Amino acid sequence: MSEQLISVNDVSKSYGGVHANVDITMSVAKGSITGIIGPNGCGKTTLFNSIVGYHPIDKGSIKFENAEISKLRVGDIARLGMLRTFQQTRIYGKMNCVDNMQISVSHRSSSKTSIFASRKGEIKDRAESLLEFVGLYSKRNLISGDLSFGQQKLLEFAMALMNEPKVLLLDEPTAGINPTLINGLIDRLRRANEELGITLCVIEHNMRVIMNLASKIYCLSNGKMLASGTPSDLQNDQRVIDAYLGGS
Amino acid sequence: MIARNDAYIYGALGILGILGPIFFPNYTLSIAYLWMMVLMASTWDTLGGQTGYNSLGNITFFGVGMYISAIVQVSFFYEGGVGEYTSAMGSIKPVFTESQYFIGLGLGILAAGVVSVLMALVFSSFMFGLRGPYFAIGSLGLAIATAEITITINYVGGASGISMPLFPGDIEFRSTFFYILCFVFAVAAHFLLRWLYSTQFGLAINAIRDDEDKAEAMGIPTLKYKRIGWTIAAFFMGCIGAVAGNMAGFIDKEVAYPIPTFGIFMVAMVLLGGKGTLWGPVLGAILFHVIKETTWTYLLNLQWVALGLILIVNIVYFQQGIMGWLQSKYPESFGIAIDASREGANVKSGETI
Amino acid sequence: MLENLQLLFVWAPIINIQIILEGIFVGAVFALSAYGLALVWGVMNIKNLAQGDFVIAGGYMALALHYYDVPLLIIMLIVILVMFIYGWLIYVTMIRRIIDQDMFVSLLATFGLSLLMQQVMNLIFGPEVQTVDMEMPVYDFFDNMVTVPSSKILSLILAGLLAVAVVLFMKKSRTGQAIRATSQDPRAAKVLGIDTDRVYAFTFALNSALCGAAGVLVSIIWVIQPFYGITYSVRTFAIVTAAGLGNLPAVIGAGFGIGLFEKYTGIIFGTAYEVAAPVLILLIVLVWRQMLLKKNRQVVQ
Structure with missing residues (x-):
């Protein structure tokens, strides 16, 4: 088994009465491309925000290169080499x-x-x-x-x-991009991973994109970890199909 | 490399700076105050315009510098000490020799700068957790609190103030001397800032202004940059405060912490000239000073009322500033490229990559 | 300082009652103007640094009217009306133009307004410290240790009535509902046919009237001076920062808190810290807010 760059253990986070994340456990292997999928409002972005330090978590631990980061603030985490992009693009x-x-x-x-x-x-x-x-x-x-x-x-x-990060967390990189250009973007993401050696962790709605890109995928639903595995595992998982078709 | 336009401006300002007091000796001190205001506006803009942290409290360092230099100048050569000097309410007039006076002054200015820097370092440890209006109001609070605390300290004369040591020379030499100090400090500050804005530092503070959360998320150590920016402003404000105290000859709360005048003028000047540009503060300071000096004598009792009105009109109706207006009107001459293909075309998101 | 502490807690602890009463009397006035600030801040996102000068202006109006022997209640009504119109005018000439600008612009513009008002009041009334003497009876308790002028009790009652009136107005009236709707979502309010410009004008005018009323009370229970405005502005900012927007009980509580804090520091440290005290409490509140938010990995903004 390859070395884990990020390991999230039993993390919960709730806002008011809403349980956005419940007992999430996942990991991102060094050098890999990991995907996170799930229907709208299932807690993907909340999980991202917990990892990169936008809010405190209620319980659990988040480790980056085997060091606990769940108490650090955004800037400190970024300077360790973990970056994120925003769903609503942010530039200067x-x-x-x-x-x-x-x-x-x-x-x-x-x-x-x-x-x-x-x-x-x-x-x-x-x-x-x-x-x-x-x-x-x-x-x-x-x-x-x-x-x-x-x-x-x-x-x-x-x-x-x-920034030459060790790991880059991308929040819906293809949202709002012209469909004809998505292939080019996938290619660039893969090249960034292979040529520049940057580990990627991608939230994505577009199934075709994530199935092509990621080697391991986690599926969230209603704040809980529903399933995980290789793209082909998930494609055949009835629970994932139900979640996406609104079955549960 | 200095662009041609800049070279012309430097030439014109240099001529004004050097020939002004020679041809108009009656206005030497007035032009000295002009350079002082250029310095205040330029250093305010480092944090206010370039970094987006609008301070209403930079005047704190001006006052602290003034008092620190007074303490150093008096204690350095007067054996009785500062406490005895101030409790005599100005009746003690020690005569300093020329070398004593100038060495004392030099040390005083240096100490003023150093103490201001230390204060800025302390302030920045708890002030930069505040953003937007909270920072502005908090820094205004710092200025008021520092002023009020200063006058409770009897060692520096309390509410009755301190008279500064007498200048060992005639009045003409005195104004020329202080003029040169103001000019040199203004020029030094300008070129330091000019260089700073051309480095990675300049980009970092602009990034903080545009989106501080993004800058944090990209790992820019924002606190460090904000701290450096404020410290530089504090250093120059402290030094120029020391000079201004000696120019005034007597200092008390109103002279040292002129919150309603210089404290707000420096912000208004930057807004008039244009925030976040190198030349905006300089231009704004010159215009503001000229307007103020030319209308001042005709307004009799209404001077301060008129000044308030000018401020409001300036801020409410003309907050983009002259440089901002020019930039939006003639972007090309500021080196801002415009995408011709997008002009007038209704481009949908992601369509043209 | 030590002597003052001994006086308070060993020799004559009964004085505490006097200080607490004084704190409550001024605190009520602070709370009134702070509620006005919370209103304009919450509804139209304007940080009014001239808040304190509105208060002082109300005080001077009361002073001038009292000179002509106008009874207090009539003074109150006139001041509220005049300050309401004044606030409306300020909105039309200034605030409307800066309302969607950068927040600092509103801060700076109102600071300019503050300077202007100070100077005008200084020209008209002179720089002396003045007060309105209502010539009302003073009650003594505990062998003259505690004295309570009936004017202060009256002012507390008036402040309470005003607060109740404003709260009822905001809850029940159409305009009050429109103001609350606009504060929650200006765009939606506009779409639903609310004239937001009018709502803003009304809110700012209401704030101005509240400040004027607070000023009347200040002039009869305390002193006014053309340049005292900034301390009131600082106090209202401290109260609103500590209490948050739109939380009336917290605003009143923070108002009393600041009143007590100032009266105690005044007794313990002497009057030299009269201006420094509200400023220091503002800084303390700001730092305290930062520490709370730091735990949540956030900043004060």
Whole structure:
């Protein structure tokens, strides 16, 4: 069995009276692409937020590289090398694309000099090559807030890559993207995983995408872990089919 | 590299800075205050415009710097100590030699800067958990509290203030000397900020302004950047406070913590010129100062009322600022690229990638 | 300071009763203006830094009317009416233009308004500390250790009546319902035919009237001065920050709390800390809120 990068153990989280997550246990293996699926409101994004530190959890433990992170705050967790993208894309809207990329460099070992480093040179080259990787090179000098939603989504993905995270949590990367471009995005996600060695954990609604992409998939329903396994396991699991067709 | 437009502006400002007091010696102190306001506006903008943390309390460091430098200047060469000096209510007038005075002043300005930096470090440990209006009101509270606490300290003269040591020279040399100090500090602050904004630091604080939660989620150590930004402002505010105290000759709560005047002017000047730009604060400060100086004498008792009105009109009707207005009108000349293919076209999300 | 503590707790503990009463009297006034701020903050997201100057303006109006021997109740009604109109005018000329701007703009614009009002009041009434003497009887208790002027009791009753009137108005009247609907979702309110601009104007005017009424009470139980406004603004911010928006019992409780805190610090540390005390309590409230939220991995915003 390969090494687990993230392991979530028995995590529960409730808002008011709503049990958003109940006794969730899951793990993300190093170097893998892991998927999380489930109907709307089943607690996927809540689980994401618990992992990256947006709110405290009620019980359980979350470990990243075997260190407990459930008490840390967002920034500390990000500096350990775990990043997330947002369902509602978030970029620095008044800055241009290259600047957005340049400020997204890794802050894991930021020293005194890197704070005041010039914006030219190696950082800029890398920013531009990653923009090329996601296909935004021609838009690099535009104010990022003026880009279309899909372009902003790609920019956010490129910014995450710029940071060279150990693991990247993507919240619905294909939502709002033109269907004809989804294949290109899947390809880029896979290349990021294989060529850049970034472990991915993806929330996705689009079954075709996640079945193609992930090697292991977890299915949530009503805040509980319903099933897990390889894509083909889940495709044949009656409980998963019921959950999606509104059976339960 | 300095662009051509900038070179012209630097030339014009340099001429004003150097020739102004030579040709208009009567206005030397007025121009000195102009540079002081340029410095206040520029350093305010580091946190307010570039980082999006609107402080109403930067004037705290001005006052603290003023008092610290007074303590250092008096205690350095007057044997009786500060307590005896202030309790005599200005009746003790120690005569300092030139070298004593200037060394004392130099040390005073330095100490003012250092203490202001330390205070900013302490303040930032509990102030930067506040965002938006809470930060603004909290920092205003800091300024008021510091001012009120200062006047309860009898060591620095309490409510009756301190007279600063006398300047060892004639009045003309005095105004020229303080003029040069103000000018040098303003120029130093400007070029330091200019360089800072061109580094990763500049991008980081802009990122915090645009979306701080995103910046946190990307692992940017936001507290560190905000702290550096405020500390730089505090250093310059402390130093210029020390200079201003010596220019005024006498300091008390109103001189040291001018919350309703300089405290709010520096914000209004930045808004007038344009937030978050290098030149906005400079332009705003110059315009504001010129308007204030030219209308001041004609307004008799209504000066302060008029000033309040100017502030409101400025903020309510013209908050984009001159630079902001120019930028939205002529984006190309500010190096902002416009996507021609999107002009006028109704582009649906994700359609053009 | 130690002597003051001894006085309070060893020599004459009965004085505590006096201080607590004083705290309640001023606290009621603070709560009134704080409720106004909570209203404009909650409904239209305006942080009014001129809040305290509205209070002082009401006080000066009472002072001027009292000079012509107008009875207190009539003064109250006139001030409420005039301040209501004043608030409406301020809304139309200023607030309407900044309502959908950055929050800092509203803060700064109202700070400018605060400076302007201070200067105008200073020009008209002069910088002296003044008070309205209602020439009403004073009651003594415990061998003159505790004195309670009947004007203060009257002011407490008036504050209570005003609070009840406002709460009933917000609950029962059409306008009150429209205000509450707008505060919950302005867009939906607009779609359903509520004239939100009018609601905002009314809310701001109501706040102004509340502050004016509080000012009348301040002028008869305490002192007014053109530049005292900022301390009232700071107090109302501290109260609203501690109590939250739209929680009337908490606002009243926090108002009394600040009143007591100030009276005690005044006795223990001396009058030099009169202005510093409300400011320090604001800072303490802000830091305390931060610590609570830090546990939830959040920040104050």
